[in-house]
Amino acid sequence: MLSRRFILGVLSAATLAAPASMAAAEDVYIPLVSKGFQHQFWQAVKSGAEQAADEFDVTITFEGPDNETMVDRQIDMLAAALANNPKAIGFAALDSQAAIPLLKQANEKGIPIIAFDSGVDSDIPVSTATTDNVAAASLAADKMAEKIGGKGKVAVVAHDQTSRTGIDRRDGFVNRMAENYPDIEVVTVQYGQGDHLKSTEVTKAILTANPDLNGIFGTNEGSAIGVVNGVQELGTEGLVIIGYDSGKAQKDAIKSGLMAGAITQNPVGIGYETVKAAVAALNGEEVPVLIDTGFYYYDASNMDDPKISAVLYD
């Protein structure tokens, strides 16, 4: 039976040999270690990165842990990326502190780090390509206030309590309401881990506890869809829902009028700018410390505007 295991091992090694030789043939290798992978948002970042890779003739890989709590798994990915002799690395930290030893190691080897999305809390990255999440969530608050007529009760369904984007979007929204709209009360902030189903349950609980609610802000794609689902399941009417990011379900909800509108980042741009900045750094060009990749508010009226539709993903 020894042979059985041997066959297994040899087979797996053989199937793996093919892509490896292809990867080795390319010269400039830039791995991107992201915060997530299967989520549509990250796939859009990936497509932007691939676009830039084609344009500048470099090889990229794009990896991220299964969910945004797996800090140690992301560190393992970074370690594997470092082993592969990269020319530069794109990195979106789940927890900046945890990654510092490896980032230092990269720095000592002279490998430039480009931070993207939530960035890296350190001076090692030569540049950061990101959305100003506080400003984007403040815009969501302005739009919410406008739709509900400047007074009433609103709630937030956020994706998590610990990540930079989670904190910035929550605080951006809540603080703007507190500062500019004294007649609007944020009754509660609940967390659904960005998971559609959990966010649905959270929304239903909020609506049950606050039947007089005027609006809900969902802080990422999963949260926003959860809010829509929860409202649909309870059959609540007249509620103003503002979402974040895009995705087919969210776009459909906006078209049908269930959702008033949403903030979109420019995920394709985040991926594109990250690779572009990495190439520029490798060529010894000046790279800005902060690359604002921008955000927009979109609703049924401007969804088909080419400027907007280009950054929305399905």
Add this chain to the structure above:
Amino acid sequence: MTTATDIEKKKPLSGLADSGAYQKFLAFASLIVLLIGFSIASPNFMQTSNMIAILQATSVNGVLAVAATLVIITGGIDLSVGTLMTFCAVIAGVVLTNLGMPLLLGVAAAIAAGAFCGLCSGTFVAKMKIPPFIATLGMMLILKGLSLVISGTRPIYFNDTPGFDQISRGSLIGEVFPSLPIPNGVLILFLVAIAASYILGRTVLGRYTFALGSNEEAVRLSGVNTDMWKIRIYALAGAICGIAGILIASRLNSAQPALGLGYELEAIAAVVIGGTSLSGGRGTILGTLIGALIMAVLTNGLRVLSVAQEWQTVVTGAIIILAVYADMARRKKAG
């Protein structure tokens, strides 16, 4: 010349030793095949720094898998190992960062918390007769929630405790042999494995662990307090999860309260790849260690080969099924 009594004595003994050695050799052989395969496929794989990265990636899952092995040998299962690890890390964070206690006290508190939670799980299973799957599933959720409550849902950093990050990140071996900076976390994994191996093979607790998994009723009927021994094993497994908590917190220099869910399945995967039977009564720590290494080599190797991430997951799943199938087929043939 061998006498008849010699043969009688030798036969069962040598038979046991042979099958054990054979099994370990097989698991070890597949690990070596993977290592050689990846080395041929990519020149970047077999570097000291990458080997160390693999060992470091094994350390936390390996320690959790050792804990899971103990419980699985009794015929039970522990789904709470991942969140218990997180809970212990958070306890260490509270004791060290929030209360400002000395380093050793924080480590002791984490291990004690682990042992206590294990004791609770063990009591649910042994005394309250709740099936292990349900009891530890409940525990898994309780601990996930408590970790978030105690930490205030924020990571707790260990910046005020100098030396804490060295528990896992530092390298005692590297100080003696500068060219081989194997992190202490790996050293701790091997120490935990040796200790657990000793307990399983050389102590009364170890004997009862196997006996409970083989035939609990027979053990009870022979007048042994099976409940007490079972609780002790769960408590020991809990304490080992406490060590894993220290390792991960030290490696990340922070206690991440939301982490941990899903880690139990990877630990269990390492255990079964290592040849431990999920129905209990059979298993080795060395096998588990090799199982954990196979998982880490596979993940790292596929990444170094730049295999697309969606395919990495498929290959890992297939390897788990094949490895367990090969092991079972061999066993069937052997006996």
